[in-house]
Amino acid sequence: xxxxxxxxxxxxxxxxxxxxxxxxxxxxxxxxxxxxxxxxxxxxxxxxxxxxxxxxxxxxxxxxxxxxxxxxxxxxxxxxxxxxxxxxxxxxxxxxxxxxxxxxxxxxxxxxxxxxxxxxxxxxxxxxxxxxxxxxxxxxxxxxxxxxxxxxxxxxxxxxxxxxxxxxxxxxxxxxxxxxxxxxxxxxxxxxxxxxxxxxxxxxxxxxxxxxxxxxxxxxxxxxxxxxxxxxxxxxxxxxxxxxxxxxxxxxxxxxxxxxxxxxxxxxxxxxxxxxxxxxxxxxxxxxxxxxxxxxxxxxxxxxxxxxxxxxxxxxxxxxxxxxxxxxxxxxxxxxxxxxxxxxxxxxxxxxxxxxxxxxxxxxxxxxxxxxxxxxxxxxxxxxxxxxxxxxxxxxxxxxxxxxxxxxxxxxxxxxxxxxxxxxxxxxxxxxxxxxxxxxxxxxxxxxxxxxxxxxxxxxxxxxxxxxxxxxxxxxxxxxxxxxxxxxxxxxxxxxx
Numbered sequence: 001x002x003x004x005x006x007x008x009x010x011x012x013x014x015x016x017x018x019x020x021x022x023x024x025x026x027x028x029x030x031x032x033x034x035x036x037x038x039x040x041x042x043x044x045x046x047x048x049x050x051x052x053x054x055x056x057x058x059x060x061x062x063x064x065x066x067x068x069x070x071x072x073x074x075x076x077x078x079x080x081x082x083x084x085x086x087x088x089x090x091x092x093x094x095x096x097x098x099x100x101x102x103x104x105x106x107x108x109x110x111x112x113x114x115x116x117x118x119x120x121x122x123x124x125x126x127x128x129x130x131x132x133x134x135x136x137x138x139x140x141x142x143x144x145x146x147x148x149x150x151x152x153x154x155x156x157x158x159x160x161x162x163x164x165x166x167x168x169x170x171x172x173x174x175x176x177x178x179x180x181x182x183x184x185x186x187x188x189x190x191x192x193x194x195x196x197x198x199x200x201x202x203x204x205x206x207x208x209x210x211x212x213x214x215x216x217x218x219x220x221x222x223x224x225x226x227x228x229x230x231x232x233x234x235x236x237x238x239x240x241x242x243x244x245x246x247x248x249x250x251x252x253x254x255x256x257x258x259x260x261x262x263x264x265x266x267x268x269x270x271x272x273x274x275x276x277x278x279x280x281x282x283x284x285x286x287x288x289x290x291x292x293x294x295x296x297x298x299x300x301x302x303x304x305x306x307x308x309x310x311x312x313x314x315x316x317x318x319x320x321x322x323x324x325x326x327x328x329x330x331x332x333x334x335x336x337x338x339x340x341x342x343x344x345x346x347x348x349x350x351x352x353x354x355x356x357x358x359x360x361x362x363x364x365x366x367x368x369x370x371x372x373x374x375x376x377x378x379x380x381x382x383x384x385x386x387x388x389x390x391x392x393x394x395x396x397x398x399x400x401x402x403x404x405x406x407x408x409x410x411x412x413x414x415x416x417x418x419x420x421x422x423x424x425x426x427x428x429x430x431x432x433x434x435x436x437x438x439x440x441x442x443x444x445x446x447x448x449x450x451x452x453x454x455x456x457x458x459x460x461x462x463x464x465x466x467x468x469x470x471x472x473x474x475x476x477x478x479x480x481x482x483x484x485x486x487x488x489x490x491x492x493x494x495x496x497x
Contacts, residue, residue: 027195028195030194031191031195034191035135035138038142039138041138041142042137042141043111043138045142047108049145051149052106053157057230062104063112063113065230066101066105067113067116069097069100070097070120071117094114094117094118095216095219096223098113098117098141101113102145102151102176103147103151103172103176103223104227110141111141114140114141115137139188142187143179143181143184144180146182146183147176147179148176150172151176154168181216188207293398293401294331294397295331297327298327298328300370301321305317323367323368327368330390330397350472351388353474354388355496355497356385356389357384358384359379361392362377362379362396362413362415362425365393365400365413368400370404373404373409373410375400376411376413378412378414379413379416380416383417383423386494386496387494391469392473396427398462398465399427399466399489402463402489403427403431406431406432408429408431409429411486413425413426421495422494423495425491425492426490428482429488433485433486470493475494476492477489477490477491477492
């Protein structure tokens with residue numbers, strides 16, 4: 001009845017006692033009270049109920065055998081599923097051993113066998129918060145007590161309750177199994193109803209599924225038949241093991257495979273949804289950043305053009321209008337790239353590189369800076385790089401804008417052809433440089449230096465976007481120090497013939 005959390009839902013793996021406690025205290029108060037009451041009852045009832053068993057086999061031998069068969073059960077389940085180390089079905093099959101314990105031993109032995117079998121299954125198959133295991137085990141103990149009461153009422157303390165034609169023994173197995181399943185269902189229904197619906201989707205669906213009841217009945221019958229064989233003579237169990245393995249395969253193989261396939265599918269879907277969500281965040285951030293910069297430039301140059309017209313300086317006005325036009329083209333290119341990213345199946349930036357005159361783009365980017373902050377340009381006139389023109393402009397604008405914010409502006413923009421067939425573009429400044437402790441985070445999304453973040457307006461996306469644009473075009477971006485002071489951002493792009 002239990003999934004990987006013990007109660008339904010997905011659950012989160014806890015690695016420390018603090019995390020385990022936080023997971024428990026994060027559940028609704030009524031659920032915690034319900035589990036505590038169930039746990040107290042599960043510990044108290046086996047100790048106070050006097051339901052002796054006049055067995056011909058020492059109880060410790062029977063307890064040891066049940067524990068060993070439980071271990072065997074989990075290992076067989078793992079072999080059936082090809083060695084899966086994380087699966088839900090072995091946990092479900094623990095019902096069989098709690099049920100067998102109720103039929104063969106006094107109830108107090110439940111407090112040893114159930115925790116032991118749970119510990120082994122948790123070690124070998126399922127990793128979930130410990131408190132959920134404890135609650136699930138408490139439900140199993142209480143269900144087993146109901147089965148033990150049925151056994152005591154129907155066969156009393158008989159050592160071999162399968163004597164004669166076995167009719168009374170088989171009836172005991174059936175009635176006890178019904179009692180076990182009824183109490184188990186009732187207890188887990190209480191958990192499903194009291195807890196938040198969003199956390200119990202799986203359990204609520206399971207409790208309304210006939211396939212669950214069929215499978216659970218199957219594992220209880222397996223445990224009951226094993227108990228019946230044991231009462232007739234312990235050595236008969238050796239003959240029963242091959243039959244048990246076949247029954248285990250028949251009743252659990254397909255459910256295990258289906259559950260494993262479903263779990264893998266859900267994991268992939270969750271990963272895709274997480275990637276899609278991050279992709280949307282990146283899109284919105286890039287939209288804000290990449291349109292914000294040119295819009296700021298448009299606003300500044302528009303004011304300059306207005307002043308130039310008022311002062312009758314047509315050359316300055318024309319230059320300002322040219323910069324405005326260039327930034328408007330850049331905004332249009334950004335919007336095109338955003339649409340390209342949205343339509344990309346890979347969820348990554350797509351590029352259409354073409355031969356670009358590097359000098360032309362460097363000069364345009366430098367002349368677009370405010371007066372007094374325009375860097376020197378050094379580049380061979382005919383140097384060609386293979387890059388999408390709009391992407392190249394965005395890379396340059398981002399690096400120059402970064403220099404404006406943190407270094408008082410770039411001092412030089414240069415480009416050369418390297419022997420390895422790459423074009424190396426360098427944006428240099430004479431600022432304070434990048435702090436050593438921040439360099440590993442320089443190109444990460446939303447990363448900003450602690451010292452400059454309060455005083456410098458920005459989102460921490462400029463260098464991240466620059467790197468993504470360069471990589472989309474088969475290039476890369478890196479940072480290095482400049483002697484004697486400052487920074488150099490080096491962009492490498494494929495050279496075009």
